[in-house]
Amino acid sequence: MTETNLDGPAAAPPGLTRRQIYEAQIRRRSLRVAATSTVLVLLALIVLIPLAPGWEGVKKSFFNADVFARTFPGLLEAFLLDVAIFAWSAPLIFLLGLLIALCRDARSPALYPLRLFGILYTDIFRGVPVILVIYLIGFGIPGLGLPRPWNSPYIWGTVALVLTYAAYVAEVLRSGIESIHQSQRAAAASLGLSHSDTMRFVVLPQAIRRVVPANMNLFIALQKDVALLSFIGPVEIFRQAGVYKSLLANFTPYVGAALIFLAVTIPATRYADYLMNKQARARS
Amino acid sequence: MKRSFTRTASSALVLLLSAGLAAAGGHCAAGKTLTEDTLTIATGNPAYYPWVMDDAPESKAGFEAAVAYAVANRMGFEDAQVTWVRSSFDQAIQPGAKDFDFNLQQFSITEEREEIVDFSLPYYSAAMAVITRQPVVDGGAEATLASLKGLLWGAHASTTAVPMLADVVQPDADPLLYGDNADVVEAMKANQIDAALMDLPTALFTAAVLMDDGVVLGQFPPERSQNPDQFGLLMEEGNPLKECVDAALAELTEDGTLAAIEAEWLAEATGVPVIE
Amino acid sequence: MAKLELQSVTKCFGDNVVCRGIDLRIDEGEMVCLIGASGSGKSTLLRCMNLLEPVDDGVILLDDIDIAEPGFDPQPVRQRIGIVFQSFNLFPHMTAVENVMLAPRRVHNRSREALLPEVTELFTRFGLADRMQHYPDQLSGGQQQRVAIVRALAMKPEIMLFDEITSALDPELVGEVLDVLRTLREAGMTMVLATHEMGFARELADKVCFLDNGVILEEGPPEQLFSNPKQERTRSFLARVL
Numbered sequence: 001m002t003e004t005n006l007d008g009p010a011a012a013p014p015g016l017t018r019r020q021i022y023e024a025q026i027r028r029r030s031l032r033v034a035a036t037s038t039v040l041v042l043l044a045l046i047v048l049i050p051l052a053p054g055w056e057g058v059k060k061s062f063f064n065a066d067v068f069a070r071t072f073p074g075l076l077e078a079f080l081l082d083v084a085i086f087a088w089s090a091p092l093i094f095l096l097g098l099l100i101a102l103c104r105d106a107r108s109p110a111l112y113p114l115r116l117f118g119i120l121y122t123d124i125f126r127g128v129p130v131i132l133v134i135y136l137i138g139f140g141i142p143g144l145g146l147p148r149p150w151n152s153p154y155i156w157g158t159v160a161l162v163l164t165y166a167a168y169v170a171e172v173l174r175s176g177i178e179s180i181h182q183s184q185r186a187a188a189a190s191l192g193l194s195h196s197d198t199m200r201f202v203v204l205p206q207a208i209r210r211v212v213p214a215n216m217n218l219f220i221a222l223q224k225d226v227a228l229l230s231f232i233g234p235v236e237i238f239r240q241a242g243v244y245k246s247l248l249a250n251f252t253p254y255v256g257a258a259l260i261f262l263a264v265t266i267p268a269t270r271y272a273d274y275l276m277n278k279q280a281r282a283r284s
Numbered sequence: 285m286k287r288s289f290t291r292t293a294s295s296a297l298v299l300l301l302s303a304g305l306a307a308a309g310g311h312c313a314a315g316k317t318l319t320e321d322t323l324t325i326a327t328g329n330p331a332y333y334p335w336v337m338d339d340a341p342e343s344k345a346g347f348e349a350a351v352a353y354a355v356a357n358r359m360g361f362e363d364a365q366v367t368w369v370r371s372s373f374d375q376a377i378q379p380g381a382k383d384f385d386f387n388l389q390q391f392s393i394t395e396e397r398e399e400i401v402d403f404s405l406p407y408y409s410a411a412m413a414v415i416t417r418q419p420v421v422d423g424g425a426e427a428t429l430a431s432l433k434g435l436l437w438g439a440h441a442s443t444t445a446v447p448m449l450a451d452v453v454q455p456d457a458d459p460l461l462y463g464d465n466a467d468v469v470e471a472m473k474a475n476q477i478d479a480a481l482m483d484l485p486t487a488l489f490t491a492a493v494l495m496d497d498g499v500v501l502g503q504f505p506p507e508r509s510q511n512p513d514q515f516g517l518l519m520e521e522g523n524p525l526k527e528c529v530d531a532a533l534a535e536l537t538e539d540g541t542l543a544a545i546e547a548e549w550l551a552e553a554t555g556v557p558v559i560e
Numbered sequence: 561m562a563k564l565e566l567q568s569v570t571k572c573f574g575d576n577v578v579c580r581g582i583d584l585r586i587d588e589g590e591m592v593c594l595i596g597a598s599g600s601g602k603s604t605l606l607r608c609m610n611l612l613e614p615v616d617d618g619v620i621l622l623d624d625i626d627i628a629e630p631g632f633d634p635q636p637v638r639q640r641i642g643i644v645f646q647s648f649n650l651f652p653h654m655t656a657v658e659n660v661m662l663a664p665r666r667v668h669n670r671s672r673e674a675l676l677p678e679v680t681e682l683f684t685r686f687g688l689a690d691r692m693q694h695y696p697d698q699l700s701g702g703q704q705q706r707v708a709i710v711r712a713l714a715m716k717p718e719i720m721l722f723d724e725i726t727s728a729l730d731p732e733l734v735g736e737v738l739d740v741l742r743t744l745r746e747a748g749m750t751m752v753l754a755t756h757e758m759g760f761a762r763e764l765a766d767k768v769c770f771l772d773n774g775v776i777l778e779e780g781p782p783e784q785l786f787s788n789p790k791q792e793r794t795r796s797f798l799a800r801v802l
């Protein structure tokens with residue numbers, strides 16, 4: 001607070017600079033504009049959509065309050081399975097992805113086979129649709145004659161998800177590793193640190209942090225792809241919604257399932273964006 | 285709702301018609317068949333047991349062969365006036381002219397198909413059946429609810445098998461559900477599930493053809509399914525013969541002939557015990 | 561006996577021959593300065609000395625052992641010859657003290673507790689006692705460069721290489737870093753500097769080498785090289801920078 005401010009407009013609350021007051025005004029004005037336009041758009045949607053000729057039918061089969069109320073608790077319960085599958089897959093994906101990324105980063109010629117393996121791995125598993133991998137591994141490997149419980153679709157479905165997503169995570173991590181400037185490795189080497197220590201203490205901690213937002217986006221996609229495990233048996237939310245649909249000849253359960261997914265993925269997406277912005281700001 | 289109303293209405297109509305036709309004898313079909321004084325019937329190529337025994341419908345052996353001759357006789361055709369042709373499933377449901385008067389090979393009556401072809405009244409309501417593998421049977425699984433409860437179950441997610449499992453079997457472990465029956469079979473082969481619930485004809489076919497060690501362990505009578513699969517004779521869209529066929533079927537149902545044929549061929553051929 | 565002796569050291573990057581048969585002798589406790597235009601090969605020469613860059617040809621004797629032999633394990637050499645870079649190259653995700661302790665912990669297998677007294681001593685000696693827990697981006701350039709020096713010293717090297725360590729600093733921060741070098745010089749550290757600080761080189765160096773296009777064109781005691789250069793190219797270089 002400077003002396004000159006005391007001579008300023010009487011409205012100035014104590015403790016604010018002229019710049020702060022000005023910015024607060026601008027903020028209030030843009031807030032008003034945004035709120036008004038949002039309300040107008042919403043009003044238009046609420047008024048106009050019901051005027052469409054097919055609205056009654058759509059409402060009955062997609063936005064049926066009765067059906068929603070009847071099926072929502074069951075959907076929520078089924079969603080717990082999605083969450084569980086996600087929870088045990090994500091760490092495995094990260095570990096395998098890290099391993100593959102390190103294979104691809106292997107520099108010495110003696111380790112070329114590892115590198116080739118890393119390249120083939122990422123090419124293959126990024127090139128095949130997840131659902132195919134789930135079918136092939138989820139039915140194929142247990143079909144070889146594994147005893148229970150080792151033939152469980154939960155295990156092999158998870159393996160399929162882990163194998164596929166690890167390929168994506170590996171690529172993200174590799175880009176992170178490559179983004180760490182050569183001078184960091186040189187500094188570590190000049191101190192006499194070994195290759196593995198350089199990777200472990202200098203390169204990886206920076207690389208992993210740098211690609212957190214990209215990985216968050218992958219894990220948001222994983223949260224949705226967990227539903228694909230339903231193709232080999234587990235009754236998670238997507239399958240449960242399908243069962244309700246067949247029973248009630250009504251699509252509202254799918255809307256319910258979508259809402260549950262959104263409730264999880266929107267905050268996660270926002271958070272990833274927030275991290276990404278924060279990093280962009282830190283780097284500039 | 286609407287469908288069952290039309291069906292009730294049409295069967296009432298058929299009953300009225302058949303009362304009139306009974307006196308008229310075989311004249312209903314006169315001039316309506318592909319070939320004068322001959323009834324051309326199609327079945328699958330090959331035709332499977334227990335629907336047709338030994339792929340020889342002329343022998344009248346097998347459920348659908350027997351039904352075909354019963355319908356023919358009731359419409360006024362001698363056995364010798366019946367000729368058989370073969371068709372694939374796809375050929376039968378393709379729109380356009382047909383080379384048969386009617387076709388029977390376990391065609392389920394569905395609204396979508398009704399748009400393209402005509403179906404007769406149903407000649408069979410399929411029961412729900414328990415399909416499993418021989419090792420599971422050897423392991424002690426029986427056709428009793430108590431024994432079934434302890435199995436690991438699977439089903440096609442959008443069939444009435446799902447509510448039936450929950451309401452009737454009430455298994456100890458949550459069932460696994462799949463997008464189609466091929467996946468159900470695959471899961472059974474992978475030993476991820478012990479047993480699955482399907483309609484009986486599908487179960488029979490699956491156990492006999494798709495699996496090496498498939499066993500149909502037992503069946504739940506159709507009265508227990510809310511929306512049973514119903515088979516009908518398939519005809520060209522707008523075939524004038526339909527009213528004669530429907531009349532004959534209505535009579536056969538009425539006087540118990542169909543039930544007798546079913547008892548003879550389906551219960552015997554499959555030996556599928558009823559689960560109570 | 562020379563502490564470090566280079567004989568016809570040659571280094572190429574592809575077709576670009578950056579060091580063309582360099583001979584250089586550095587004695588124990590000596591301070592040698594490399595001067596020369598940008599791109600003349602000073603950094604490359606320094607990086608060859610501690611095997612950060614593999615040498616293509618020639619001999620480098622460290623205590624009479626040829627370390628330039630292909631296949632020679634560079635890690636022990638780098639532990640004995642420290643280097644500090646123009647751009648500090650601190651590890652940004654670690655505090656100053658973690659930066660300094662990483663290598664001794666991993667390479668010498670010593671615990672943080674065991675290291676702390678001597679590391680604190682180093683920080684204190686270079687006026688950084690209150691900056692130990694700071695992250696690099698919370699430090700000024702001069703402070704970062706001093707931490708980088710401390711980091712190299714913590715490995716107890718026998719020789720220190722400095723690659724234009726003041727070039728990236730604001731002018732008012734150069735002095736504090738040069739003071740560090742002065743302290744080291746007084747403590748008898750064997751040092752090789754690539755530098756543009758001619759005044760400093762003149763004041764403290766035992767020997768100055770003028771590098772031109774990958775060869776040492778002229779070398780000698782600073783008074784002689786600065787006031788009475790023999791080569792025309794040396795003279796014109798000095799005329800430009802002084």
Ligand SMILES: Nc1ncnc2c1ncn2[C@@H]1O[C@H](COP(=O)(O)OP(=O)(O)O)[C@@H](O)[C@H]1O
Nearest residue numbers: 573576578596597598599600601602603604605
């Ligand atoms: N890693 C490298 N790869 C290819 N060329 C390089 C590399 N490092 C340096 N050079 C080249 O070597 C020459 C000498 O560079 P440098 O040693 O950095 O000179 P100085 O430090 O005297 O400015 C330059 O032509 C530069 O382009």
Ligand SMILES: [Mg+2]
Nearest residue numbers: 602603604724
């Ligand atoms: Mg340089």
